[in-house]
Amino acid sequence: MRNIGLIIIGDEILSGKRQDKHMPKIIAMLGARGMGLSWARYVGDHRGHITAALSDAFSGDDIVFSCGGIGATPDDHTRQCAAAALGLPLALHPQAELLIRDRMRDVAAEQGLPYEPDRDDNKHRLNMGMFPQGAQIIANPYNKIPGFSVGDVHFVPGFPVMAHPMIESLLDTRYAELHGSRVQAERSVIVMGGMEAALTPLMEDIESRFAGIKVFSLPSVDHPQWGRHIELGVKGLPADIPPAFDALLAGLRLTSVVLGPEMVR
Secondary structure (H helix, E strand, C coil): CCEEEEEEEHHHHHHCCCCCCCHHHHHHHHCCCCCCCCEEEECCHHHHHHHHHHHHHHHHHEEEEEEECCCCCCCCCHHHHHHHHHCCEEEECHHHHHHHHHHHHHHHHHHHCCCCCCCHHHHHHHHHHEEEEEEEECCCCCCCCEEEEEECCECCCCCHHHHHHHHHHHHHHCCHCCCEEEEEECEEEECCCCCCCHHHHHHHHHHHHCCCEEEEEEEEEEEEECEEEEEEEEEEEEEHHHHHHHHHHHHHHCCCEEEEEEEEE
């Protein structure tokens, strides 16, 4: 089992100018493959903060996807921060250069203009292929401009239309053997008339008795149907769920709470 992390970079997310579309989609992609997201981190366009986040990613054993900031405008810092975190220079990746030049030719043809590789703006576009020395490219089926990988840390654009197919490709090739490694199930029950503090000993007892099971408690104070209540449940491997949930129900029935509907996920 490998932990999978997500880093989402961009001031526009933290300011609320744009809503994050990465985390819900990546959770869904992982879930469809029997995998799961272990953590996520949001970072603004600040070189110190990005470098610190990437240093953590490179120093661990997790698989990490980083979305955003790999372009070549002044507010794009991810490539430079990755190099700084690794203590490596940036270098123009030969295959990235070829792909970027192909994209330039495509754009020129679409516009009915000649391809001018020495034009200042075209030379600037090659900066999008400046990756930490030794990086591998990630193919971009949308517009050919690649992302890059260093070990198990993968860098894709902030545009979901580009980033998500790139991540899916990695999941289905490089990490195909991990499919099904974190298939999780949940069973829960609505508990009314109880307090979390009073139910905590039961929750701790279930976790101590059933290895691999996590107990979760989701309180609500204003539900339109059940009012103040707690959704109390267990999650873990599907085969481990029934005995743990039965034990949870048995413990709840020894208290004064009122049990509502049960749920399976």
